[in-house]
Amino acid sequence: SSLQGRQSREALSDIRFAMHLLLQSFILSAGAAAFQPHIVGPLLKFQDDFPVQLPRAAEDSGSVQEQELDGGLADCSFSTSQDLGQVFQYMDSSDTRYATDGATRCYSLYIPPSQAEAVNPERKLPVLVFFHEMLGKAAYICRNDSNVDLVRQADLLGYALICADANIHWDVPVHKDKQGICSKKASADHSYVSEILRRIRKTDSLDADQVFFVGHSEGAALATWASFCFSRSLSGFAASGFGLKLHGSAVEQAFCDSLGELNVNCKAGVDDGMEIPGSYGACDDCLYSPVRPWKSKNAFGNNPQICLVSGNSDYFRPSIMALSRALSTAGLLHKSVHYEGNHHMPPNFGELAASCLLNPGYQHVDSSSQDTARIPTR
Numbered sequence: 001s002s003l004q005g006r007q008s009r010e011a012l013s014d015i016r017f018a019m020h021l022l023l024q025s026f027i028l029s030a031g032a033a034a035f036q037p038h039i040v041g042p043l044l045k046f047q048d049d050f051p052v053q054l055p056r057a058a059e060d061s062g063s064v065q066e067q068e069l070d071g072g073l074a075d076c077s078f079s080t081s082q083d084l085g086q087v088f089q090y091m092d093s094s095d096t097r098y099a100t101d102g103a104t105r106c107y108s109l110y111i112p113p114s115q116a117e118a119v120n121p122e123r124k125l126p127v128l129v130f131f132h133e134m135l136g137k138a139a140y141i142c143r144n145d146s147n148v149d150l151v152r153q154a155d156l157l158g159y160a161l162i163c164a165d166a167n168i169h170w171d172v173p174v175h176k177d178k179q180g181i182c183s184k185k186a187s188a189d190h191s192y193v194s195e196i197l198r199r200i201r202k203t204d205s206l207d208a209d210q211v212f213f214v215g216h217s218e219g220a221a222l223a224t225w226a227s228f229c230f231s232r233s234l235s236g237f238a239a240s241g242f243g244l245k246l247h248g249s250a251v252e253q254a255f256c257d258s259l260g261e262l263n264v265n266c267k268a269g270v271d272d273g274m275e276i277p278g279s280y281g282a283c284d285d286c287l288y289s290p291v292r293p294w295k296s297k298n299a300f301g302n303n304p305q306i307c308l309v310s311g312n313s314d315y316f317r318p319s320i321m322a323l324s325r326a327l328s329t330a331g332l333l334h335k336s337v338h339y340e341g342n343h344h345m346p347p348n349f350g351e352l353a354a355s356c357l358l359n360p361g362y363q364h365v366d367s368s369s370q371d372t373a374r375i376p377t378r
């Protein structure tokens with residue numbers, strides 16, 4: 001059909017662009033043993049309770065300059081007047097993907113000024129931890145002139161925002177089942193997520209039980225995996241632009257049939273038809289990527305608050321549908337929110353995610369019905 005043709009052309013165009021960026025990152029990281037990240041500022045070990053103090057330019061226009069794709073400290077701050085929050089850095093010796101001695105990792109913590117000035121020891125702030133898309137940067141989000149409204153929503157709704165940063169890419173697992181999936185061996189980002197949760201627990205103004213993982217695209221895959229593996233440290237999660245990749249025997253005919261006009265190449269017992277850069281999730285032993293949901297409990301021992309966000313013309317929307325079905329099969333309540341748009345993260349993503357997660361009234365989603373809530377983008 002014409003719709004399928006348009007979707008295929010859009011998907012091919014975006015995949016080619018993604019592969020171009022992926023090739024650039026491989027060039028930058030060529031020679032894993034010899035690769036050394038470019039570090040801005042001093043390299044520190046754990047600095048408990050003290051953020052890294054970055055130098056700021058005396059005069060700057062607030063413009064963002066392209067930085068080297070290093071996954072290090074420069075990804076969390078461009079040293080301009082538009083940067084927000086405190087930047088924390090540590091050396092992760094367990095992440096040896098690009099350097100044998102480990103990797104410098106960072107993240108930014110933004111607490112709205114109104115909340116920081118009115119310190120009330122009896123009122124702790126909920127925390128949204130955002131995992132960016134493929135080849136994104138934390139510094140693109142935790143800043144005054146961000147194209148995404150997560151900071152503005154933090155100011156309006158009174159939550160703290162942590163902008164997480166990948167070491168070039170999020171190390172998203174692929175596997176047959178959940179055995180061994182929650183380990184450093186499964187993902188080099190396991191220690192990084194643990195460090196962020198440690199920081200939250202050590203910060204008096206933050207509510208360590210009201211923590212939500214939120215991600216878009218590749219970041220959504222990492223957030224989903226982490227939300228199951230660290231579920232007892234969280235309240236819930238929101239995934240946007242990517243859900244669950246199915247391959248081999250994990251692909252059932254009922255799922256292919258449920259896709260309707262979105263079904264391009266879904267074949268039962270073979271593959272769900274979603275082509276992802278690097279053939280992610282399509283290896284011989286792959287079944288569920290990033291994780292096959294199970295009946296998890298959150299920090300309060302309850303059903304986690306789960307929100308799935310997707311554009312109505314996103315070529316990865318079938319993955320959101322697959323995750324919804326898998327959540328229902330696992331007996332997990334969740335809410336689906338749809339916006340008018342494609343795979344790109346909408347400008348009001350913060351409103352979509354926060355209003356869904358921070359609103360206690362969420363409902364069960366039947367796997368056969370996807371249009372349970374629709375919020376237009378501005």
